[in-house]
Amino acid sequence: MGEETLTFSNGQARRFLLYRQGLLGAHRFEGKAGIMDFIHQAGSIQFDPIDVCGRNPDLVLQSRVKGYHKQMLETLLYEERALIDYFDKELCIFPVEDWPHFERTRQWHREYVHSHEEIHGALDGVLRAVEERGPLSSKDLTMHEKVNWYWGPTRLSRATLEHLYFQGDLAIHHKRGTAKHYDLIDRCVPWAILAQSDPHEHLIDYQKWLVLRRIGAVGLLWNRASPAWLGLGDFKTERRKQAFEQLLEEGKILPVKVAGLRDTLYCLSEDRALAAFIMQDPPLEPRCELIAPLDNLIWDRALLEALFAFEYTWEIYAPAAKRRYGYYVLPLLYGDRFVGRVESVFDRKTQKLQLKNIWYQESVVQDTALQSAIDGCLARFEAFHQADASQGL
Numbered sequence: 001m002g003e004e005t006l007t008f009s010n011g012q013a014r015r016f017l018l019y020r021q022g023l024l025g026a027h028r029f030e031g032k033a034g035i036m037d038f039i040h041q042a043g044s045i046q047f048d049p050i051d052v053c054g055r056n057p058d059l060v061l062q063s064r065v066k067g068y069h070k071q072m073l074e075t076l077l078y079e080e081r082a083l084i085d086y087f088d089k090e091l092c093i094f095p096v097e098d099w100p101h102f103e104r105t106r107q108w109h110r111e112y113v114h115s116h117e118e119i120h121g122a123l124d125g126v127l128r129a130v131e132e133r134g135p136l137s138s139k140d141l142t143m144h145e146k147v148n149w150y151w152g153p154t155r156l157s158r159a160t161l162e163h164l165y166f167q168g169d170l171a172i173h174h175k176r177g178t179a180k181h182y183d184l185i186d187r188c189v190p191w192a193i194l195a196q197s198d199p200h201e202h203l204i205d206y207q208k209w210l211v212l213r214r215i216g217a218v219g220l221l222w223n224r225a226s227p228a229w230l231g232l233g234d235f236k237t238e239r240r241k242q243a244f245e246q247l248l249e250e251g252k253i254l255p256v257k258v259a260g261l262r263d264t265l266y267c268l269s270e271d272r273a274l275a276a277f278i279m280q281d282p283p284l285e286p287r288c289e290l291i292a293p294l295d296n297l298i299w300d301r302a303l304l305e306a307l308f309a310f311e312y313t314w315e316i317y318a319p320a321a322k323r324r325y326g327y328y329v330l331p332l333l334y335g336d337r338f339v340g341r342v343e344s345v346f347d348r349k350t351q352k353l354q355l356k357n358i359w360y361q362e363s364v365v366q367d368t369a370l371q372s373a374i375d376g377c378l379a380r381f382e383a384f385h386q387a388d389a390s391q392g393l
Contacts, residue, residue, distance in 0.1 A: 021297050050328070062384045087231060104203070130183060214228045221266060222300075265303075288332070289332075329359075
């Protein structure tokens with residue numbers, strides 16, 4: 001692969017990933033500006049509505065952004081409109097200026113609709129209602145008949161609003177709990193952005209852009225089947241190989257060999273300087289952080305296991321009797337290693353964060369330094385929830 005191939009030890013690869021992610025060393029991201037800096041670097045963060053001890057995007061940000069609290073993200077999404085909810089890997093949050101890049105996704109939704117007859121018949125009426133009445137949720141519309149939607153029978157009002165959102169006519173104006181309120185897209189996104197055409201003339205151009213985006217979201221990825229490629233459409237082996245070859249020829253990515261790893265990994269060419277810094281083995285301040293179940297760092301769990309010797313399965317959809325750990329369990333990071341898993345629940349009635357269990361990796365030595373780091377991590381996690389910590393955990 002020539003002189004451009006980078007060579008890491010396993011430890012250097014771990015530290016490269018973690019430092020780039022803002023999870024190792026002193027905090028590089030702080031406040032609302034830090035949120036924007038991280039999301040610009042990552043491209044997007046994944047959204048999931050389940051809230052046991054924080055929703056996934058909040059969990060991603062609390063582990064990286066000093067002083068983070070949930071209202072910061074709400075403000076950036078629904079007041080300042082610097083960010084937007086839409087599909088990238090799956091349903092994600094990304095900078096609003098990236099909206100034109102996903103025109104192919106919107107076009108696909110325009111052409112493919114479950115229960116198309118019922119929904120197409122309702123589109124104009126729902127658009128008029130939103131235009132005249134302002135932001136609406138599905139409960140604001142008297143359309144109670146059920147249709148066959150992506151995940152099963154759903155009220156026509158919800159399916160129609162979601163289709164209009166999927167195809168780009170509506171945006172999420174705000175949320176109340178899990179309820180989404182939709183408004184016309186041109187009331188939520190500046191016309192200067194909406195007027196831009198698709199910047200990718202050919203599908204391969206779009207897929208190359210997404211490959212760069214996903215490598216940047218994780219830090220290191222390989223040219224093999226991966227959940228990190230969700231959202232790229234038809235991206236089987238030959239098409240993926242073509243995208244990687246062209247990106248290498250264009251000098252936009254660099255191959256990385258990691259000791260003990262058979263597969264070649266790839267990083268962004270712009271990360272050369274960071275790689276050189278990490279290869280000097282500088283001392284980096286260890287941090288102890290709880291990692292979100294859909295965190296960018298673990299989008300590819302096979303890669304996570306290969307580099308960190310840490311196997312993680314999100315057991316939320318597994319029957320209770322088949323779970324090894326728990327319903328909503330977060331990986332626990334300390335320094336450049338995953339040392340265990342934590343199950344915690346935020347009780348909204350008592351405003352307390354309940355620690356249900358900690359499972360340590362077999363190789364972990366539970367010394368005073370580790371315990372002190374975990375105590376500090378859990379204290380910050382309480383503060384993130386604005387919980388009353390007077391009684392402790």
